[in-house]
């Protein structure tokens with residue numbers, strides 16, 4: 001037991017292996033909202049998890065943080081290692097120690113992390129009192145320091161604000177200040193900029209990149225916005241219908257998407273430097289299947305222009321295509337060949 005608890009330094013910071021998360025929809029019906037998902041995050045890097053709405057991105061992050069809705073959602077297989085330590089089977093009390101201290105988190109809606117009845121200073125202070133045992137006065141000083149770090153003007157005054165006394169952008173910053181108050185090694189950000197207007201979104205991305213450099217933390221950035229991915233990510237994990245379908249470095253995945261779903265996602269964003277003609281955007285036809293009525297074989301096959309009987313017969317494995325590029329597509333080799341011949 002002891003050896004399992006000892007942090008290892010050679011392991012990736014976060015290692016998710018074959019994770020399976022099940023929701024009970026009724027007494028007799030359950031679904032796998034995360035179905036065999038694997039990825040790792042190294043110290044200091046930014047991993048983006050992308051995919052259309054309903055692909056299992058948030059359930060993956062809630063599983064890592066131990067925040068699955070009680071009674072209906074649970075991890076049913078696989079492992080989650082933080083710094084070499086298995087955390088998927090820890091108790092609520094043990095997870096509370098880890099959240100905030102070792103894993104910071106921010107969400108789309110700041111009010112899910114900020115409590116409306118306490119000042120932001122009290123809430124940031126509470127984090128460092130709980131996790132670092134600071135005195136009240138030192139905690140207040142840290143809160144002011146954090147508000148300053150995230151670019152909130154007049155932090156000495158703002159520290160006594162209640163969340164509703166701040167603008168949306170300020171609240172977002174306050175939430176980041178709270179997430180980073182204990183200098184976690186990893187930050188999980190689930191659609192943190194989705195609700196923001198473009199200008200504030202750009203400011204937030206810049207702020208996070210800046211803080212990442214200063215604090216050296218890793219970031220798991222969950223988004224359905226590929227423009228954001230291009231800007232922030234080092235590596236990308238693409239999810240579809242509860243599974244990983246492609247993983248690669250950010251440059252590789254934008255230049256060379258292999259799985260037709262990823263290629264479809266890439267086609268649906270405007271590209272810098274391409275002609276107007278090429279910029280005609282194509283949405284992927286159809287919708288993400290419900291987990292209660294998944295197609296047989298590759299889960300993308302009903303929407304895929306390249307699907308054959310082979311694709312309908314079995315779920316293809318996630319295969320290594322070199323350079324850490326992983327692809328879940330029965331036809332990626334021939335499609336790659338055809339593409340080369342065509343060019």
Ligand SMILES: Nc1ncnc2c1ncn2[C@@H]1O[C@H](COP(=O)(O)OP(=O)(O)O)[C@@H](O)[C@H]1O
Pocket residue numbers: 023024025031033051052053054055056057058059060069072073291
């Ligand atoms: N509380 C829940 N109860 C039952 N099923 C859920 C619940 N939350 C999520 N799911 C299932 O998991 C799927 C993936 O959800 P989610 O991870 O939130 O997707 P997204 O990629 O948009 O973040 C949903 O489409 C739904 O089928």
Ligand SMILES: [Mg+2]
Pocket residue numbers: 057058059190191
């Ligand atoms: Mg989500």
